[in-house]
Amino acid sequence: MLDDEEKSIIERAIGGDALAFGLLYDKYHEQIYRFVYLKVSHREEAEDITHHVFLNAWQNMGTYRDKGFPFSSLLYQIARNKVIDHYRTKKTTLDIEDLNEAEIPRHESTVEDSLHFQFQVTTVKTAIKQLKQEYQDIIIMRYVEELTPSEIARILKKPETTIRVLQHRAIKQLKALLNELP
Amino acid sequence: MENDILTTLRSLKQITPDSAYTKHSRMLLLASPQVPATEQRVSTFFRLSAILGAGVIGIVILLGGTTYINETYSPLALEGLNQRSLTAEADEINSSIEITLETIDYLDTSNQMTLTKIAEIQNIAPVAAPAASLRLMSAPAEVATTTPETASVDTFLIDSDSAEVPAERQINDILEQIAQ
Known part of the structure; x- marks a missing residue:
């Protein structure tokens, strides 16, 4: 509102x-x-x-x-x-593997932390890119931007219950993709 | 595992646009004019009209094309099955039937007239023309069985010796009139 x-x-x-x-x-x-x-x-x-x-x-x-x-x-x-x-x-x-790592801002204190963060971010981004568009939208809105399911429902013009189901499927698929990645 | 993923996803919030880009983009945006609402509505109206018009034209072309192809190249479009030619043929047959019926009607009417006249003649001079009467009495059967082309009025003309009798002359005149 x-x-x-x-x-x-x-x-x-x-x-x-x-x-x-x-x-x-x-x-x-x-x-x-x-x-x-x-x-x-x-x-x-x-x-x-x-x-x-x-x-x-x-x-x-x-x-x-x-x-x-x-x-x-x-x-x-x-x-x-x-x-x-x-x-x-x-x-x-x-x-996505060819992306310049410098595009992601570094907020970690040590070089090791920074490298670890870069690696994690790149891995997650790669996995997100492999999801279908709808799942990508939901993952970004729900877990990155931390919007509520009702807000996402209004944006995507879908019922809130559908968003909850899609959110569950999206995170499950993302997890599976992350397990597959080396 | 899931918590790690969620933590990493949340950490993506650290991604921010370049500050130089942000300033430049903001400046450009605010310098650009806003499109007036009326102009947008008019533009939307014309866009929708164009889409609708294109759709209608498309449907017309599609239907026209389908009909043309169907009539021209369809294996079912045989000459004998063509509805127009069938209708024309049926009309032709219809008109020829009408002509025949008119002829029959005409011949029937003329036969009726002949018979009436003969009956009148019989009433006028039943005694004066016994020979003619006898021939005329047998005539209706002959008239009915013969075609108008073959039944000549000469058949009915009185050629007896008593043809000089006025009544018989009158019969001959009437029969000639009918023949004409």
């Missing part, structure tokens, strides 16, 4: 207030970027797609109607469509 402050920001943005939309951008751009990045696994492409997600949202704010869903659900929906378009138009895909 939208809090009152966010509601008033959204109303101002609908009215064409660019600064108000800037506040929405500040609040949501990191999570949308992460969502896109985990799906395309390429920093520049993720930046480009994320920019277009917000550009699309801003240009279409005039027709936005508050239906009680969080504003992020609109952004996630645009992001999902943009990622699908990205894969539809892009003929060649990047191998």
Whole structure:
């Protein structure tokens, strides 16, 4: 649900207030970027797609109607469509193993910890990429962004019970894939 | 194992966009104009209309193409099975039947007229023309069995010696009128 402050920001943005939309951008751009990045696994492409997600949202704010869903659900929906378009138009895909490890920020204190973290992240990302799109969305939203099943249900336009079932299947499949990976 | 996975997944939250990109993207976004709502609605209306129009045209082309192929190349499209030619043929047969019926009707009417006239004549001069009457009495059977083309009025003309009698002359005149 939208809090009152966010509601008033959204109303101002609908009215064409660019600064108000800037506040929405500040609040949501990191999570949308992460969502896109985990799906395309390429920093520049993720930046480009994320920019277009917000550009699309801003240009279409005039027709936005508050239906009680969080504003992020609109952004996630645009992001999902943009990622699908990205894969539809892009003929060649990047191998996740070829990714520059420097793209993932290092927050660990020691070099060993940092390397271990990098390894874990790369492994999980590789496994996530092998899941089907729906499972990818649910894993990222539920376990990375820590959205509630009801929020995910609104974004994916599915019943909450279905989301819980899909979440269970997705994590089970991810576990199986991680066991298979060397 | 599951906890490790969940911990690793949560750690992915550390992924953040480059700050330089963020500033640049934000600046570009806020500098770009917002599309007015009315313009968007008009654009959506035209887009939907175009999609609908294209769909209708597609259906028309598809149906037209299917009909054309069906009529032209279908193995079932034999000349004898063509509905139009069958209808034309049936119309032709119908009209020829009508013509025959009209002819029959005409001949029947003329026969009836002849018989009526003969009956009238018999009523006018039953005594004056005994020979003619005798021939005329046997005439209806002959008229009914012969076709109009073969039954000549000469058959009924009175050629007896008493043909000079006015009554007999009158019969001859009537029969000639009928023949005409």
